[in-house]
Amino acid sequence: MPLNRSPGQPRSKPLAVPVPESGCPVDALISLIMGPWTAYIIWVLLQHDSLRFSELKREVHGISARMLTDRLRRLEAAGLIIREQQLGIPPHVNYELTVRGRELEEIMRPLEALARRWFAEDQGNGRAIAEAPPAAAVPRLHRI
Amino acid sequence: MPLNRSPGQPRSKPLAVPVPESGCPVDALISLIMGPWTAYIIWVLLQHDSLRFSELKREVHGISARMLTDRLRRLEAAGLIIREQQLGIPPHVNYELTVRGRELEEIMRPLEALARRWFAEDQGNGRAIAEAPPAAAVPRLHRI
DNA sequence: CGGTATCCTTGGAGATACTG
């Protein structure tokens, strides 16, 4: 069954749509939000009504245009963001979270709360949160 | 500053401990829990008091011994799990979440709640949650 | 049982250049 897409011609690559073999909803959701950069992008979009491509690229520090494009396409295909193209020269393309996308705030809030608490505790102990080694396949953001 | 470790000789590879360049606590926490398999492992450990290596491997469907070992080491270094070795033949090694590790429940619960809700809604629509393309670098679980 | 050591493959992701 086709996903709801933003208006416009269908993409050349239909983007395959596999379901996690475990069939577990939690797995599925984790799959959805836990790729490289994805949570970061969602996080940024949650704090704005709408952002243009270049603004998004500026906010998500260090991401490349190629990566950003790719992640946005996936999020769009998952029904979490909407892409709105304003024709003209120069073109404007706005991205914003869908209603469903905004529900991710339910996850991001507890995440932020815990992060801040740990951070405060660790400051007192002279430790730093995220004292964990990097996993290069999950660059920048995703370390364990 | 050294991390608290389970008893035993220090590991040969001290496991470098970089801090996310963004300095953002949310980034740091996401870094901590969002690698391949990591959330899955935490999820499983949250539902048990303690699990042995082989039990863990059985619960985390599809993970290889190498990966499991690696992830457990990282989680241990991050202070989220404890490794307890029972000497003897055959040896027993138990893993359990630390107090701090158990606080991750605050994140996993909302995640589960949202996942179940979306799953239920999507069942009604004939859609499937996680209708999103795979990202092979984040295998099995982590798809976007 | 609970790992480590090695080999090997694949595709993730950066850099660069180009386009409507």
Next chain:
DNA sequence: CAGTATCTCCAAGGATACCG
């Protein structure tokens, strides 16, 4: 401005074999 199109590299992670 908002992307695509290539090229390339390298390391994540699976498979396999072995060890205390």
